[in-house]
Structures are given as C-alpha cells and as structure tokens.
Amino acid sequence: MAETAWSVDRLPAAAARADAPRHAALVRVTHWLTTVCFFALLISGLEIVVSHPRFYWGESGNVLTPALFSLPIPSSRATVPTGYGYVLPDQNGWSRYLHFEAAWVLVLTGALYVIWGASSGHFRTHLLPDASDRSLHALSRELVRHLRFARPAAADAWSYNLMQRLTYILVIFVLFPLVIWTGLAMSPAFVSAVPSTVTLLGGRQSARTLHFLVTVSLVAFLLVHVAMVWFAGFGTRVMAMITGRATHERN
C-alpha cells in the first residue's frame, strides 16, 4: 500500500535495526519522570489555586479588584467570596513544597532530555517532520486521517506521524518553556534579579493567569495523548514506553 510504503520510508536508520528499541532508554526514563512530576505539579497546583480561585490581568489583583475570571469552586480561604457556604481545609503548605520540588525535578529532567535530544539527533530524526511532510498538503492529509479516526499505519508503532511530531514539538518547545517561564515570573526573588521575566508578560497577575491557562493546555494535551494511545492500543504502546519493545512487526 502506498500509505505504508510512505510510512516505512521515514523510518530512521537507527530504528530500523532489528534490535533497536522503539524508544531510547533516555526517552523512556525522562517520559515517566515527567509524568510523575506533571501529576505532582498538577495536584499541588490545584490545591494552591483553591486558596484563591480568582484570576486577574496586569500587575496586582485581589478580592477588591475585578477578576478576569473565577473558577466556580469553593476556596480554602474565608476571605475569598465564592458563593459557597463553606471553606475547604488549607493544603497550601505541603502543596507549595511539593510544587517547587517537582518543578526542580521536571526542569532538570527536561534539561537532560533537551541536551540529549539535540546532541543525539533524536529531535532531528524523530521530532522534526520529514522534508516530504513539510507542506500544507501533508498536514491536511494527516489532519483528515486523524479526524476520520483512521487506523494508524503499522509503521506508526515505530515512528511518530506528522501530527504527533507537531504536537510533541509544541508541548516540548512551547508549552513547557512557557509554563516554567510564567512560574518563575511569580517568584519575587527571581524577578528582582531578572525583572523582564515578569514585565514582558504584563505583570505578576498576568503571569499567574497565563500559568493557569498554559496548564489547561497541557492537561488538554495529556487527555488527547492518552486517548490516542488508547486508540492505538494502550497495552502495547505503554509497554513500548516502559520496556522499549514494540510488539508490531516492522514493515
């Protein structure tokens, strides 16, 4: 089939070796470290948001200033008017400790992955779309294939398709750097050394709001990512990311 032949063509030389793992050990380790950190950051981040589920734009904001938007949830602080008749227990202490520790592990893991990915050729061969795919035609063809929920080509078990590559590039090189930047912009000590971290974003409260919105995008990615893995065969794909072995035959 033409589709299969086209997919096989883009198999990188290294992955075509019979004994080569589907995912390199470093990809597998950093993938799961990032997963653990992401959940730690998400849960602790939600706990922190619960203490003030209102968002603002600009430099400063508090319950006396109009909110850009509020989450329709109860708060862990009596000072926040939520419309609920009760106050949730305060979980901010351990949440903040966990949030920043997980952020460190995430940043160090990400740095390791990016340095390795750039020097090993991983980004070039596995993430950068092939020359033949760098066209609107290829993009629309892939988009249609995805929207039709077409069965993934067999070669997709061995290489990322165009939509995967573009999505992973967006997540790794745009969303994660943005969530780290907007997080750092809320550090009063860090911005005293590098004020542009927050002034470029339009102020402290803008940074906080953007931090939340980028997180929402990352959660949306996570949901689609897990759904696609499910669609493609959850057990085999997850095992491939754990052991490195794919059960699909090559070609």
Add this chain to the structure above:
Amino acid sequence: MSAISRRKMITRGLAAAAGLSGLAVAERVADRYGLVPPDHGGIYGPGESLTYAAQRLLTRHSLAREFSRSQISNPPFANEIAPPTDHFKRLQADGFKDWRLSVEGLVAQPASLSLDEVKRFPVRRQITEIACEEGWSYVAEWVGTPLADVLRAAGIMPQARYVVYFSIEGAWWESIDMADALHPQTLIAYAMNGGDLPVAFGGPLRLRVPRQLGYKSVKFINRLAVTDSLKRFGKGLGSAAPEGGYAWYAGI
C-alpha cells in the same frame, strides 16, 4: 568472578564512595556559604535547598521591583488578622507611645526602641508589591527605616547569620538570613500610602521583606534577635511558617 567484573566492581565502589563524600563536602561548602535553609530536612528538603541555594547565588544583591505612584492599588487589601489582645488594645489606645522594639542577640549594644526612636533612623520610601502565597497581591508605598540601619547602630557581631523577628502576637515569628536582613529594601515600616501604618496592615511596625512572599512581612513586630543559629528558636526550623507546614524561604 572474572578480573574485569572485579575491576568494574572496585571502580564502581570507588565512584560511589567519591560520590557520597562529594555530596557530604558539597553540603558542608553550601552550609559554609549560607546556601542551606533551616527546613532542609524531610522529603521536601532537596527542593527547598535547591531553591534557596539558587536564589542566594542569583539574588544576593538584586532589588525588588519598584512601581510608579499610579500603580498603587486603591484600596489595598487588608488580609484578616487575629483579634487584637487586650494588651495590644491598651497600647493602641495610647497611640502606641509605649510600644517598644527590642534589638537583642548578637549585637554589641542591645536596645529597646520607641516608635519615635525608630523614626529617627534614616527614612526610605518605596512602592513595592506584596504578594501572598495564596495568589493575590497589591502595590503600596511603604515608609520606614532599613532594618540594616537599626542593626548596624546596635553593632552586628561578625558571627551573625540570621535575624529573627517576633510579632506581639506570640504565635507569629519569622527569620531571614543576613542577605535579606541587610538588604536596602528590607524595612521596619511605620507608614503606608501617606499615613501611619494602619493596624489592619500591621501597624504600628511591620517588617517589610519585598523579595519574599507576604507571610515573611510580619505584622506588629516588637522584638528583633540577631543569631548565629536558628536551632534555639521554636522547633529549630527557622520560623513559625515551617512549623505550620510552609517553607521558611519564601522568595520561591
């Protein structure tokens, strides 16, 4: 066992020993240069230590952002405070003329200052943002005297490493390292937005630490203690915050 695997084991053993002693040396060096926070124990210790060490290397002398008058939040948000004690109410009824700020510990001349005496020190006014760990913030102008001036007048002893400060509300006390204590923007604030510092905002005296989150800016301060070790205070974690589960260092 083959020679190669034995050699491998010896090399690995040596590497592990070097790694462990390297970590021990790193910790001693970090402690020597004041890069280890007092709440460095427990599962969150590594993250806290990384944050504090990174910030201390990066921000020892950096200045918190200051704002223009037009950016002052009007009105500022007064966070809830505990109901004042009878003792506080009596002091307030007298216009705080009997309020004292004691300066003690590792200083050559311990002192007990009245509000008027505090106000005789050099004045600094700054428009900064106070940000609560909960997420909200406001910008205000604070007027006060740099903590550094009061400490230097009392004569800081060379072994000083931290300044512990206490609220008249006994449960609230905090501490900062000398980098923050001697920082020009760390103020003993007694005025705000053109008037005396209101009680709702910590009057008559509040320590303003603008490079850290709001909970380090303790309200109603009446005692400063210069020390070389935080072990003698409370549970030895540095302040009331870590005893309540919050990080001692709040520069994030």
